[in-house]
Amino acid sequence: MKCLHNRINGTIYRIHKEEIMEYMMRQKNHFCIFNLGLAVLAFIAMPFHLGAEEKTTIAVVGGTSFGYPPDFGKGLVEEEGSFTVQTKSGESPPIYRMRYKDVPFYYVRMHGEEGRKENQKQGWHFVTTWAALHQLGVTHAFGGATGGSINTGYDFDDLLIADDLILYANQRPQNVLRAAGVERKGVFPSFAEPLCPDLRRLLMEESKKSYHGRIHTSGVIIQDDPARFETPAEIRMMRTMGADWVSHNVGTETIYARQLGIHFALLNSVSNPAVGTRPFTFEDMQNSVQRITAGSGPILLECIARVPRLKHTCGVECTGEPYTGSYTNPKEVE
Numbered sequence: 001m002k003c004l005h006n007r008i009n010g011t012i013y014r015i016h017k018e019e020i021m022e023y024m025m026r027q028k029n030h031f032c033i034f035n036l037g038l039a040v041l042a043f044i045a046m047p048f049h050l051g052a053e054e055k056t057t058i059a060v061v062g063g064t065s066f067g068y069p070p071d072f073g074k075g076l077v078e079e080e081g082s083f084t085v086q087t088k089s090g091e092s093p094p095i096y097r098m099r100y101k102d103v104p105f106y107y108v109r110m111h112g113e114e115g116r117k118e119n120q121k122q123g124w125h126f127v128t129t130w131a132a133l134h135q136l137g138v139t140h141a142f143g144g145a146t147g148g149s150i151n152t153g154y155d156f157d158d159l160l161i162a163d164d165l166i167l168y169a170n171q172r173p174q175n176v177l178r179a180a181g182v183e184r185k186g187v188f189p190s191f192a193e194p195l196c197p198d199l200r201r202l203l204m205e206e207s208k209k210s211y212h213g214r215i216h217t218s219g220v221i222i223q224d225d226p227a228r229f230e231t232p233a234e235i236r237m238m239r240t241m242g243a244d245w246v247s248h249n250v251g252t253e254t255i256y257a258r259q260l261g262i263h264f265a266l267l268n269s270v271s272n273p274a275v276g277t278r279p280f281t282f283e284d285m286q287n288s289v290q291r292i293t294a295g296s297g298p299i300l301l302e303c304i305a306r307v308p309r310l311k312h313t314c315g316v317e318c319t320g321e322p323y324t325g326s327y328t329n330p331k332e333v334e
């Protein structure tokens, strides 16, 4: 079915051409001015009647697990254009609207680095990306990156659906609410279970159905400064800290999603054995990324298709625990 898209008050509405034509044809045999008037009214009302139900609440914040960013979903998704959002912290990177199995979702390329301004403060594209997704009403998001396997039991191409994380030597804003000027008064974001167990379950189920390699269903991410790869001594230190896998961006995304009350999980993967663990070359990583991408994209899309039917068990852990008063005075009224 062909659809027209109208944007009214920032919301995208779908208008189904064929339904309007069908209505017009039905009226053809007893055509009169009255029926023409009804047809015109039906056309005008269509975006409000049909489109009001069309909300996009799912997002993919892309990373290296999903390969070359412009190719994401190629041949599998319907592409519906792109736009940017003006947030209090600045203009967002381009946000692409896509559709898979009639489920609409937003896609952001490579952690929001696209269109990043040279003079932008360190990490600020994460702030504008997540502030924009929150502004758009996103409630569920997925991410994923390739990284180094500190855990010597992991190997090239393995998938990791991590359940905890460590931020080390962080240089980005730790509080996206403060950085983006977003208010969520009376909501406590807990990090007792930093990644959404329900979205993690979807990723596990879909990975097990189709992935060609091994899948680790728990593990600890460590994120350090993104400027370079680690040294062997740093990797040994991270191993003793309890980390299984190292990368540079998905930790920030996990923190921001939780602070904004967005269900979030990661399809991470192993493109190298971490510096000092075993030798590897740049070409080894390039080849691994190609093999991972072939499996990870379709897995993620199947998860997206299941989100609208998802029954949540995570409760307020992901969305935040409501409270009254303040930390030191439960009876305080602002």
Ligand SMILES: [Zn+2]
Pocket (backbone or CB within 6 Å): 196, 197, 198, 199, 263, 264, 314, 315, 318, 319
């Ligand atoms: Zn959740």
